[in-house]
Amino acid sequence: MNFTRIVHTLHPPCHGDRLQQQNTRHILTFHDPGLYAALRQQWLTSARAGAASRVFWAPLAQCIIAPSPLAEQIEKKWRHEAVTEEDSTIHLSGLSSRTGGGPGIPWGVKAIKAPQAWSISTGYGIKVGVIDTGIDVGHPDLQHSLGRGINLVHRGLPPFDDNGHGTHISGTIAAANSTRGMIGVAPRSIIYPVKAFDANGSAYVSDIIAGIDWCVRSGADLINMSFGMQTRSRSLLDIVNRAGQAGIVVVASSGNDGKRRAIDYPARYPQTISVGATDRKRKIASFSNRGQYVDIYAPGDKIMSAWLHGKYHEMSGTSMATSHVSGTIALLLAQRPGLKPAAIKALLQRTAVPLRLQRGISSSEGEINTLKFIREGLRG
Known part of the structure; x- marks a missing residue:
């Protein structure tokens, strides 16, 4: 499976302060522990500082927590691999x-x-x-x-x-x-x-x-x-x-x-x-x-x-x-x-x-x- 595509999705080009101003987040829970582990490992070895501050990982739950624009991109490409939930208060x-x-x-x-x-x-x-x-x-x-x-x-x-x-x-x-x-x-x-x-x-x-x-x-x-x-x-x-x-x-x-x-x-x-x-x-x-x-x-x-x-x-x-x-x-x-x-x-x-x-x-x-x-x- 091409993990590079997901990692690239999590490292979008910078568009001014749009992402910094984005307060809404989504929780993506992956079905396959192997996919989640491989994705996280590649992320940890390639994450840029700016993106790293916007994406969080919860290994026990196999979750990625990301700002909505990033989460929406992942969901479009990997809707069969993860369940998405809006992050509520x-x-x-x-x-x-x-x-x-x-x-x-x-x-x-x-x-x-x-x-x-x-x-x-x-x-x-x-x-x-x-x-x-x-x-x-x-x-x-x-x-x-x-x-x-x-x-x-x-x-x-x-x-x-x-x-x-x-x-x-x-x-x-x-x-x-x-x-x-x-x-x-x-x-x-x-x-x-x-x-x-x-x-x-x-x-x-x-x-x-x-x-x-x-x-x-x-x-x-x-x-x-x-x-x-x-x-x-x-x-x-x-x-x-x-x-x-x-x-x-x-x-x-x-x-x-x-x-x-x-x-x-x-x-x-x-x-x-x-x-x-x-x-x-x-x-x-x-x-x-x-x-x-x-x-x-x-x-x-x-x-x-x-x-x-x-x-x-x-x-x-x-x-x-x-x-x-x-x-x-x-x-x-x-x-x-x-x-x-x-x-x-x-x-x-x-x-x-x-x-x-x-x-x-x-x-x-x-x-x-x-x-x-x-x-x-x-x-x-």
Whole structure:
């Protein structure tokens, strides 16, 4: 097969700033792994700097992400070799509230009985990929919980957080400052920050795909995805599948629209663990999506956690609930490495505590109980 034709397509003549101004992108997923591998290899040996900055590769998903004019040219010539999808945007699942002081052990961490489980596990060494807005690398509560990361918004720079959401999520999972700051659910786990979202809390689906790809190749044990969208993406589903096949647990937020029979993607994919939010009364929070597609609930209302510039902030959302679940899973994986995602999901549901009765809520819907989850998981 003539790979040179494809590579030439990806290196078009320069037409002023037209491509630089082009914001829309497409995701091309190749059917044949051999074709994709050969194409990528030839690209890497012949790419010019200008074109290289416009085309991105996700080897795990066998994807090329390219500006629309380039993608359209590839699609015309190779429509039988690849599936093309327009690159859409995706948003965070957190609702901002107020800034506050150091919380010690936040109420949500206490409510799920995480402190009682710390004599069994603190999540030592478990790598949690947090695909979000980055992280405050200088936050004192996260200094001992920070691993390697990547910035997909400003490539080549560290994953600095310019929004706050990613730092908040990371704090709930892995903050470890018992003297002056806060403690997260799994204080000895390691955050692998992936900055895919900009300062406004928006990201491209292609950057989520690239982030999952990076987490898998970097050896993450689980991935926290506190974001969602209402449209289905075949490319995103494909790489979530591949992450699961690699043994990586993917935890995703159900969304903040208060819906009873629908949740956001990617949480709606059965390959993820979908999370809804509860309040201090152990009732489903008014903003949380709920129903049959939600696998587990966790505290998500008025959650205090780490914030930018070493501060703290209170936020609400299924984003916050998701980080409690990710931390809990990290605790178990530290004691039972290699436990399969499907087994973890089943265990979460089996050990959940029934929610307070509400109109329209099934008795089968439950809130996470970290201590019970860990104990039962170690018996299995």
